[in-house]
Amino acid sequence: MERHLISHIAHTDHPIAAPVSGQTVTRILRRAKLGAQPRVLDIGCGHGVWTLRALAMHEDATxxxxxxxxxxxxxxxxxxxxxGLDHQLTLHHTPAADYKNGLYDLVMCVGATHAYGGLVETANALKEHLKPGGLALIGEGFWEVPPNAETLITLGAEPGEYADLxxxxxxxxSAGYATVYAYTSELSEWDDYEWSWTGSLLRWAVDHPGPDGDTxxxxxxxxxDMWLKGYRGVLGFVTLLLKRTS
Structure with missing residues (x-):
């Protein structure tokens, strides 16, 4: 079974592909304070929860x-x-780096900064899609506490891969933004996300005996194991609402 299929199944019960609750998604998007007829772009959209919530909150948005x-x-x-939001939405099956379609009022990349190779690279890339003064919404991990060597090995990470908050x-x-709001995920949101991730996969495995179920x-x-014995309480997650300044 391919890795992306495992991830797809794992997000069955928590389609927000980040340790963020549905209420938090709404809370953050309200802080964007988008004007009339906003254009929204979601890079690495996954199941599209952020996109659909933004459209539901702004009837004149695309x-x-x-x-x-x-x-x-x-x-x-x-x-x-x-x-009933499909008339406001266009889906694109393409790598993030290849996508270009004008400028947007809000560009989102939550939990998908790997698409560009990291946080700074993502912040710079999203700026190319933004109108002057537009908003970028980026969700990224950070070290709640300094990781020990065992945790780094478990995650396959380097000490500098993440910074503190x-x-x-x-x-x-540093990419030319001002942080106008941010939300730091609570441990309960992490736990809900991780139990949903592992639980959805285990439920699927029981219902699909055989090689794929074993995988x-x-x-x-x-x-x-990586979560409970490694990064729980060590790796945090912050969603940054950034206004373009340059």
């Missing part, structure tokens, strides 16, 4: 959602139709 995996885009399409804000702003079970248990 949005483009970009992802390299068809499964997430199809889920987004189905939910858009169910919510202050350093994360500085990295984002899903192994992935769930490995991830759970």
């Amino acid at each position: 949005a483009d959602a970009v992802d390299v995996h068809r499964e997430g885009l199809e889920s987004c399409r189905i939910m858009a139709e169910r919510q 202050a350093g994360t804000v500085e990295r984002a702003e 899903a079970r192994a992935a769930a248990l490995a991830h759970r």
